[in-house]
Amino acid sequence: MDLSFDPDALDLSPYHHVGGRRIAATGPGPTMRRPSDGRAFAECPVGDAALVDRAVEAAAAALRTSGWGAAHPRERVRAMQRWADLMEREAARLARLEAVCSTRPVAQLVAGDIAVTAEQIRFFAEFADKEGSDVVPTAGTAFGMTLSEPYGVVGAITPWNFPLSMAGWKLGPALAAGNAVVLKPSEMTPFSTLFMAELAERAGIPAGLINVVLGDGPGTGAAITGHPGIAKVSFTGSTAAGTAIMETVARTGIKPMTLELGGKSPQLVFADADLELAAGAVARGILSNAGQACVAGSRLIVAEAVAEPLAEAIARHMADIRPGPTWDAATGYSPIVSRRQLDRIDAIVRASLAAGAQCRTGGGAMEREGYFYAPTILTGVDEGSPALREEIFGPVLTVQTFREEEEALALADHPTYGLAAGLFTRDVSRALRLSRSLQAGTVWVNRYNRSRDHILPTGGYKSSGIGKDLGREAYLANRRSKSVLIDL
Numbered sequence: 344m345d346l347s348f349d350p351d352a353l354d355l356s357p358y359h360h361v362g363g364r365r366i367a368a369t370g371p372g373p374t375m376r377r378p379s380d381g382r383a384f385a386e387c388p389v390g391d392a393a394l395v396d397r398a399v400e401a402a403a404a405a406l407r408t409s410g411w412g413a414a415h416p417r418e419r420v421r422a423m424q425r426w427a428d429l430m431e432r433e434a435a436r437l438a439r440l441e442a443v444c445s446t447r448p449v450a451q452l453v454a455g456d457i458a459v460t461a462e463q464i465r466f467f468a469e470f471a472d473k474e475g476s477d478v479v480p481t482a483g484t485a486f487g488m489t490l491s492e493p494y495g496v497v498g499a500i501t502p503w504n505f506p507l508s509m510a511g512w513k514l515g516p517a518l519a520a521g522n523a524v525v526l527k528p529s530e531m532t533p534f535s536t537l538f539m540a541e542l543a544e545r546a547g548i549p550a551g552l553i554n555v556v557l558g559d560g561p562g563t564g565a566a567i568t569g570h571p572g573i574a575k576v577s578f579t580g581s582t583a584a585g586t587a588i589m590e591t592v593a594r595t596g597i598k599p600m601t602l603e604l605g606g607k608s609p610q611l612v613f614a615d616a617d618l619e620l621a622a623g624a625v626a627r628g629i630l631s632n633a634g635q636a637c638v639a640g641s642r643l644i645v646a647e648a649v650a651e652p653l654a655e656a657i658a659r660h661m662a663d664i665r666p667g668p669t670w671d672a673a674t675g676y677s678p679i680v681s682r683r684q685l686d687r688i689d690a691i692v693r694a695s696l697a698a699g700a701q702c703r704t705g706g707g708a709m710e711r712e713g714y715f716y717a718p719t720i721l722t723g724v725d726e727g728s729p730a731l732r733e734e735i736f737g738p739v740l741t742v743q744t745f746r747e748e749e750e751a752l753a754l755a756d757h758p759t760y761g762l763a764a765g766l767f768t769r770d771v772s773r774a775l776r777l778s779r780s781l782q783a784g785t786v787w788v789n790r791y792n793r794s795r796d797h798i799l800p801t802g803g804y805k806s807s808g809i810g811k812d813l814g815r816e817a818y819l820a821n822r823r824s825k826s827v828l829i830d831l
Contacts, residue, residue, distance in 0.1 A: 702721060
């Protein structure tokens, strides 16, 4: 099947999806541009507080009338499994709707994002009848138990870098746990999420359980997170936006939050590592989605003795990229999401060079249509370098060297972030020892980036977030417990 397509042939009229119905866009909104060629093609509507009210009311009504949260858990399981099946059958359309306006190449979406998201939907569905209430030990004259129940209406906000995958992270555990959802996708990449919601209803998930309201963060996002009818918030995005959400929740009413935020993740390579394996993994860790991932392995920390051959091998991998428009099935390297982000990446690189860094490869925008930045390696960086301090969100890898293990750990410990870390060594004792010591919510050993082991939760330390997505923890985060004690 040829997945390549003509982006101008798609009908891309933005709308909101509330209560099972398409709500037409009203009023001007942010201009939407295709990262692959920079062309404007639509304006994203901005849902106001009144529309958010309507979405929350629709979600609450759907819970009442459908009995979704109180129904037999296997009913939720079956509906969600049908939903996953439909996503796989409609993979080509889903991929086109996402690829046209995002940074995700269409072939990678079909082989990766969509297939993995369908798996995750099934994974979370199976928790519905396997996690529940407990009888607890009490005196013989009493009966004690903890009841597990859904929150009700969950508010979710997803980023532009992996639109469909992130929607799956939010919708899967929330629906499996018996909740309804009001979700705001990024104003730059809403279309696959809208179609995903329609597929859920085609699969038998009651209309109104998934509501998609388009808009921006300060307006629409704040209206969702601060709404009194939203019982729990789940967000993936920048640390700055997560901080704003925490402020909104503190001001409008306390509620639980799951926040997966920014990262500046280190990749530690020791002299005993398999250097070819490490080079490929390090390169993929920064080149995947052109570095536009919260877990991007943007800081290489390598033993001095092998620094030069490793950097040379990584540079070879970087030279093998296949940039192109996201609607071309042959494309293997992503554009940057916007001109603004492209300019920001370049400004950080230039500031770092002015501060003393050296550019081994790359270091500027690629001379082609669209927003493409060349894979970049910066050496000679120190603690004051902007490239080392800031989350660049682009294909920029900094290189630092060490001689002793303690020095490597010290370099890996970022003052702000603690989302993920990579570790390359043949020494099992060192791998176990450092896995305990690294200040990161996820540590990968002799690999980098997530697998299809959905049971492994993801989340960060420090300013990289609160709570966990994926794993059993994500399902339990969408349930609350109530203690009951009965005197007999």
